[in-house]
Amino acid sequence: MEIDVAKVRNETPGCAKVAHLNNAGAALPPSPVIDAVARHLELEAMTGGYEAAEANAAAIDRFYDAVAGLIGAHRDEIAYVENATRAWDMAFYGIAFAPGERVLTTTSEYSSNAIAYRQRGVQVDVVPDGPDGTIDLDALEDELRRGGVRLVSLNHVPTSNGLVNPAAEVGRLCRAAGVLFLLDACQSVGQLPVDVNEIGCDLLSATGRKYLRGPRGTGFLYARRDVLTSIEPPLLDNAAAEWHAPDYELRPDAKRFETWERYIAGQIGLGVAADYASGLGINAISARVDVLASLLRAELASRPGVTVHDRGVIRSGLVTFSVDGRTPTEIVQAARARDINVNVSEPRWHGYDPDAVEAVVRASVHYYNSEEEIERLLAVL
Incomplete structure (x- = not known):
């Protein structure tokens, strides 16, 4: 094709x-995305926001199947988040680090992620590049063998120099070591094949505005079923959890990373963008x-x-x-x-x-x- x-x-x-x-x-x-967003905003303007969401419930829900299908996930592993940075944050800040546990990352890590490491005070070890500029897999394996690693955080496509990191090879090493693998796919989803099962990542963050051709102010988080219940998001509301006075119960699916108030037209548009890419x-x-x-x-x-x-x-x-x-x-x-x-x-x-x-x-x-x-x-x- x-x-x-x-x-x-x-x-x-x-x-x-x-x-x-x-x-x-x-x-x-593309026009289908523009039209989907504009139609919903017009519906909100003419009928009211709550009423528009009720009328467009099927289009809102379509987002989960569209994104899951694009990356080889299950719909209950997908959360709608307002951007890739916040999606990454909801995953990273939800991981419970024990004292002394390490994060492994790359030289080309995004500075916003580096700021988050610094803020949380976790120990970060930077895996060197190989001769071609991608992450050195031998050095990564050596670091994993040293032990004490809680998380490997990798950008799939750095923003600066055109390379594609070997995400599937990193995933294989992380699975063998029993270490969480968070993939920042903000530059890869929509331009490259991204299959979470082939890659073996536990968590993946992505944006709508880049290669997916979706609306700005949209993104998503993928969280594998067998890890998502061990991650408690840093921010919760009554979409992420149910209130049973005097306590709450977290949702069992990836919607625990969502908030009740969101850019509804954007969620619809991002689902259309994912379907558009899959159709091509x-x-x-x-x-x-x-x-x-x-x-x-x-x-x-x-x-x-x-x-x-x-x-x-x-x-x-x-x-x-x-x-x-x-x-x-x-x-x-x-x-x-x-x-x-x-x-x-x-x-x-x-x-x-x-x-x-x-x-x-x-x-x-x-x-x-x-x-x-x-x-x-x-x-x-």
């Missing part, structure tokens, strides 16, 4: 206005992204004064580069003046990377982008 590029571009109104190569920031939503086929999406990203890297590398900074054996749709004599901000502004969106990747977004000393330009392609849009970016350079 191949992507019908003309069709998906026709279903993406933004393609008529801009060459959007900032999908790792926030992708352009995640393997077809991944293949198209790889074609475009490979083309862009090759063209950039062939130009004098341009340096491509991507690492890894398997690479994602995130392409990072710099241009001699120009700052990344100058490149972004020059591109935007020609209706082309790219972004700056800053070192401050990376928690432990000793090599992230300079900002770079990040162009992130998606399946609805065209080869002509890549040529437009190259013409700016």
